[in-house]
Amino acid sequence: MKSKPLEISIVGAGIGGLVAALALKKRGHKPIIYEKTESLSELGAGIQLSPNANKVLKHLGVMEELQADIYEPEAFQFVHYRNGKVLAQQALKNSSVKIYGSPNYDIHRADLQKALLKVINKEEIQIKKNSEILDLYEEANGAFIKTKERLIGSDAVIGADGIHSIVRKKLWGEDKARYTGNVAWRMLVPIEEISSKFLQQNTKVWLGPKKHFVQYLVKGGNFLNCVCLVEQNDWMNEDWSEKGDISELKHIFSDWHPEIQEILESTKPGSLYKWGLHDRAPMNKWSKGRFSLLGDAAHPMLPFVAQGAAMAIEDGIVLASSLSSFDDVELGLNDYENKRKYRTAKAQRTASRNATIFHLSDFFAIFRNLVMKFFIKKIMDSFYKYDAISK
Ligand SMILES: Cc1cc2nc3c(=O)[nH]c(=O)nc-3n(C[C@H](O)[C@H](O)[C@H](O)COP(=O)(O)OP(=O)(O)OC[C@H]3O[C@@H](n4cnc5c(N)ncnc54)[C@H](O)[C@@H]3O)c2cc1C
Numbered sequence: 001m002k003s004k005p006l007e008i009s010i011v012g013a014g015i016g017g018l019v020a021a022l023a024l025k026k027r028g029h030k031p032i033i034y035e036k037t038e039s040l041s042e043l044g045a046g047i048q049l050s051p052n053a054n055k056v057l058k059h060l061g062v063m064e065e066l067q068a069d070i071y072e073p074e075a076f077q078f079v080h081y082r083n084g085k086v087l088a089q090q091a092l093k094n095s096s097v098k099i100y101g102s103p104n105y106d107i108h109r110a111d112l113q114k115a116l117l118k119v120i121n122k123e124e125i126q127i128k129k130n131s132e133i134l135d136l137y138e139e140a141n142g143a144f145i146k147t148k149e150r151l152i153g154s155d156a157v158i159g160a161d162g163i164h165s166i167v168r169k170k171l172w173g174e175d176k177a178r179y180t181g182n183v184a185w186r187m188l189v190p191i192e193e194i195s196s197k198f199l200q201q202n203t204k205v206w207l208g209p210k211k212h213f214v215q216y217l218v219k220g221g222n223f224l225n226c227v228c229l230v231e232q233n234d235w236m237n238e239d240w241s242e243k244g245d246i247s248e249l250k251h252i253f254s255d256w257h258p259e260i261q262e263i264l265e266s267t268k269p270g271s272l273y274k275w276g277l278h279d280r281a282p283m284n285k286w287s288k289g290r291f292s293l294l295g296d297a298a299h300p301m302l303p304f305v306a307q308g309a310a311m312a313i314e315d316g317i318v319l320a321s322s323l324s325s326f327d328d329v330e331l332g333l334n335d336y337e338n339k340r341k342y343r344t345a346k347a348q349r350t351a352s353r354n355a356t357i358f359h360l361s362d363f364f365a366i367f368r369n370l371v372m373k374f375f376i377k378k379i380m381d382s383f384y385k386y387d388a389i390s391k
Contacts, residue, residue, distance in 0.1 A: 003327050005029050006155040009145055011133045011167050013040055015109075016295025016312030017160035018116040021125045022060045023320035031125055034145070034152070036132035036161075040113065045186045045273075046218040046225030047109050048203065051100035051384045053310035056317045058102065059389050061122075065115035070105040071217040073203040076380070078372060081208030084257045088373040089202075090380055100384040106203060106216040108188075108225070133161070136170050136291065143290035156290045156329050158319065160312070163278060165297035171288045177278035179235050180302055182355060185228040185244050185274040191217070193266035194224060198259045206260065207369075209361035211252065213260060226263060227303070228253065231359060235276030244272035277302055279352070282345035287333040294319060299344040304354035307347045307383055314388035315340055321391060339391050347383065 006029045010017045013035035021031040049057070049070075057063050077089040092104045120127065135146040136157060143157040159167025163177050191199060203216040210231040218225045230252055246269045253260050279300050286293040295312030315336075322336035323329065360368050 003324055003329070003332065006323060006329065007032070008323075009034060009143070009152055009154040009157045011145065011157065011159050012036075012161035012165075012295075012297070013127050013129075014160060014162055014295065014312070015112065015116070015309045016297075016315060017158075018113070018120055019056065019060065019062075019313045020158060020160055020294055020316035020319055022062070022116070022119060022123060023056075023316040024323070025123050025125055026060060027320045027324045029320070029323065032154070033120075033125065033127040034131040034133055034147070035127055035129050038130045040117065040127075040129070041110070045109055045188070045227065046106055046216060047112060047309055048216065048306040049105045049107055049112070050306065050310050051096050051102035051104050052386045052388065053313045054102040054105060056313045056388055059317065060119065062115050062119050065118050066105070066107065066112065069111035069115070069219055070107050071219070071221045072103060072105055073216055074201040076104075076203045076205075076376075078205050078207055078376070080369065081206045081213070081256050081260075084206075084259060087207070087369045088376040090376050092203075093201075096384075099381075101387065104384075106218050106225070108218040108223070111219065133166055136167060138289045138291070156292070156323065156333065158292055158294050159297045160294045161297050163280070163296045163300040165293065167291065168286075168293055168297050171291055171293075172283070172285075175280065177280050177300065180277045180279050180352075180355065181231055181233060182277045182302065183230050183232045183235060183274055184277055184303065185230065185249055185272060187226050187244075187267045187272045188218070189224045189226065189263060189266050189268075189271075191222055191224055195262055198262050199224075205358075206256065207358050207365070208256060209365065210359045212358045213253070213256070215263065224263065226267075229277075229304070229358075232276075242274060243270070244274040245269075246272055279348065282341070282348050285337070286341070287330075287337045290329050290333070292319070292333040292337060298340075299348055301348040302351040302355055304358060305347055305351040305379075305383070307351070310383070311340075311344050311347050314386065315344070317388045318391045343386070350379070 024031040078087045142153045206213040214227045294315045323332040326332040
């Protein structure tokens with residue numbers, strides 16, 4: 001290690017902030033996490049952990065803590081919204097380790113967070129809850145952040161504070177996240193509620209005009225996690241997350257395959273949530289002086305390539321490596337940014353492009369359905385083969 005052990009303040013205890021803290025600690029640094037909420041909670045939804053993310057989680061000792069809660073799907077499939085025909089697929093369970101060097105898992109977010117927190121505690125990393133960061137500034141001797149009551153100085157500050165990042169705003173000015181014209185509805189359905197003829201061991205993405213439906217098993221295979229992504233012109237709720245009405249969702253998907261009808265029938269009315277999806281264009285520059293950004297704070301994206309958390313996880317390990325490779329903090333942060341900017345921008349752009357491709361209608365959809373089997377592996381390879389630990 002070229003740098004001396006650094007004191008690093010991480011703003012935000014989401015997946016990105018927690019992984020970054022573990023990676024920095026493993027390199028001998030002293031991270032402290034500042035989180036605005038009083039209790040840490042993740043949305044009651046699933047997350048696909050792709051091989052590129054799992055390489056990092058294994059390296060950081062998180063994988064052992066996940067074993068009871070993961071589900072390993074047989075394959076990833078795109079299917080036709082009406083007849084259920086498989087349009088393209090990629091085998092995963094028996095080939096992911098061979099092709100990508102790591103397995104592919106599906107998990108509930110709360111289970112991932114629980115595992116990360118277990119390792120954070122084991123490593124004796126402090127999380128200061130109820131610590132909303134309101135402002136920041138830099139002086140010759142360090143980077144400073146402020147809560148309502150405290151001023152905190154450290155060698156570097158990492159804004160891992162999500163899509164509405166205050167660190168990003170203070171560094172680079174106001175730049176509102178844009179509403180993408182898509183709403184995500186999400187629900188968790190116990191598998192015993194669903195007829196066994198419809199239960200498969202694949203991650204499935206149903207493609208139809210102006211919407212798509214993602215389903216996969218979580219919690220060791222005991223619950224089906226579903227996300228329904230629907231085009232909608234406006235999104236008024238400032239809170240970005242609200243209870244959904246199952247009759248509205250049934251109406252939206254009324255002409256879809258019987259399997260979708262079965263899942264919607266099995267959904268408990270109170271268990272449905274929806275929120276408007278926002279994103280931002282890739283940034284030209286993230287880091288300034290002793291400050292930088294990570295995860296959704298730097299590169300928020302639509303979930304249409306299932307790589308937002310994976311990119312945050314990769315960021316953490318590269319950040320720790322870059323900061324350890326220079327005896328100057330600013331050079332380390334610039335190195336981190338340079339190593340991550342192109343890849344994360346590509347994920348952002350792929351996600352936006354998929355928003356168009358997934359929701360095509362008529363002739364364009366027929367053409368997509370014919371050719372997508374030739375592209376699925378190439379796109380997956382470009383994300384899944386990456387090994388952030390070697391960067
Ligand atoms: C429908 C949907 C499905 C998705 N599916 C996948 C998937 O399958 N695979 C995948 O890889 N990604 C997926 N993603 C993306 C993924 O969820 C995000 O990219 C990831 O959670 C971002 O993590 P983060 O730590 O950067 O930010 P966040 O999770 O937003 O965490 C930010 C943290 O900072 C805290 N904070 C905010 N402001 C302050 C402040 N001022 N002071 C202190 N703390 C603060 C917040 O309370 C929060 O705890 C999906 C996203 C959506 C919407």
